[in-house]
Amino acid sequence: MIEKSNILPQEKEIVLEIKNLNKSFADNHVLKNFNMKLYKGENLVIMGKSGSGKSVMIKCLVGLIQADSGIISVMHKDITTLNQTALDILRSDIGFLFQGSALYDSMTVRENLEFPLRRHSSRFEKNMDTNTLVMEALENVGLAHAVDLMPAELSGGMQRRVALARTLILQPKIILYDEPTSGLDPITAKEIIILMQDIQKKYNTSSLIITHDVDCARAISDRMVLLIDGTNYAEGTYDTLSASTDPKVKAFFKH
């Protein structure tokens, strides 16, 4: 059963904010003065057509792509001004679930989960065992039995869950999901959505979800932003946006 959490953004602290973000590739202006706020404990869905710049925007958030201009503030730190060391420390507070899972295919599931701990083991108590952390993360996604398998031996849905476990292992405060349900069958997609909700409840994380899957947006969003023509065209809850009479907004909710 997919439930929707009720969070009032006004009462919450802002954990991530984008102001006037611009990004172009040659003559293609992908993001034009894009603005957005993510509140603590909130599930914010960014929806847009394929090629609308959703993935570019989320990659700008973690410094994988350099923005042309604008301010990206993550937990009150402007990432565009941080040096590499400071950025790496900040990144340990941000989990990133990649569209294609991005598991290291030459490593086992265990090694995949241990990899982020190499640089950030200081986040945990000294006597904390790596194996305990790995198993706990895998148990969260129901895949403890797959610990010694290679990514190639897992199904698409299982790979996505392992990737989620790898994202969780550093216990991030913010999780960025890039198309979490794309390429999955409806049942597996539903399982991933439930998992995302469980994680949000258990760790009280703030989540930014990039998707073009309306079902996913309906199930998980507290608030939505529609990214059209590189700008935040519309903003609101699922119910408000789906009831909109604006033809561009309506186009997203047609079934």
Added chain:
Amino acid sequence: MSGISNIKSHIQTFLKEIGELSYFTARFFKETFRKPFEFKEFLRQCYSMGNRSLVLVGITGFIIGLVLTLQTRPTLMEFGAVSWMPSMVGISLIREIGPMITALVCAGRIGSGIGAELGSMRVTEQIDAMEVSGTNPFKYLVVTRVLATTFMIPLLVIIGDAIGLYGSYLVEHLKGDVSFQLYFNQVFESLEFGDIIPATIKSFFFGLAIGLVGCFKGYYCGKGTAGVGRAANSAVVFTSLLLFIIDFIAVFAADIFYDL
């Protein structure tokens, strides 16, 4: 007119690539001496590259030694100089043929492998995932692989040379009844440090070139599976060309050095 602009565009692309490769090389040297050192991954790469290429290098070296002796024997016999065979094979294998053939084989085996592996990691966002997790992917993936090829190619060259000389000895033993001790005594008597040192130094540069070009092509691979294929292919082509250029420079430099 379009032909000229086509040539101009090709030259521009080539020069741009040389510039980018130079920047990549400079970054490699900068990152190599920066902490943290990925020693475990470096050893893993050394083992993997050496292990994967050993049989191929061994077979190639053996056949080269065998063929070189078989092809040269009749001519040397004609001049009554067949006793010079071990010296001739030893010098030509160690100075030139051994390092060059081993490097070309490794460019195909290791260079293309690195190009394809890093290319596939790039298109499946594994390199991005590494960066987001706080690990410097350049240090972890590029520095370890380039260092591994730089140290492993000279080692593979030595092994290839030894097996090549053994192949040559087998022909001499079967055709001329030459003993193992006599054959190798003659080989080592004719060899000087001036033959071995430049060849070894050259092998290090061959290894560096194989690693750098393979990593460069893979790390900046184009999108999709076609991009991965192109990265692997161009890694081999570009490395092979670079190996000949390095060889020419090394021989030329050694020649100037001995003249002095």
